[in-house]
Amino acid sequence: MFICHFCKKVSKPQIACKKIVTKSYMHQHPFRAKVQKKLGYDKNGRLKIDWIDDKGGRGVMIAQEVNSCTDCYNQYMREKQKSVVEADDNATRKT
Numbered sequence: 762m763f764i765c766h767f768c769k770k771v772s773k774p775q776i777a778c779k780k781i782v783t784k785s786y787m788h789q790h791p792f793r794a795k796v797q798k799k800l801g802y803d804k805n806g807r808l809k810i811d812w813i814d815d816k817g818g819r820g821v822m823i824a825q826e827v828n829s830c831t832d833c834y835n836q837y838m839r840e841k842q843k844s845v846v847e848a849d850d851n852a853t854r855k856t
């Protein structure tokens with residue numbers, strides 16, 4: 762059970778909760794040496810543990826997300842898609 766962020770209603774039991782990301786940011790993950798465990802077997806068939814490097818890299822971090830019911834989720838996605846289409850229309854008109 763959860764409380765919808767948009768309509769403030771409490772859901773019925775065993776109704777799936779939709780998560781909507783409202784804030785996110787780009788994040789640079791650093792290189793880390795010998796931090797990930799990789800399991801394998803040696804030539805005698807015994808379990809062998811190798812520690813491998815984490816390459817790091819660039820990714821999106823979620824700063825804030827809200828719970829939503831299915832109706833509010835669908836409405837939010839329709840409005841978001843509409844705003845993206847309008848932004849694309851404005852971009853094509855300028856060029």
Ligand SMILES: [Zn+2]
Nearest residue numbers: 765768830833
């Ligand atoms: Zn709702």
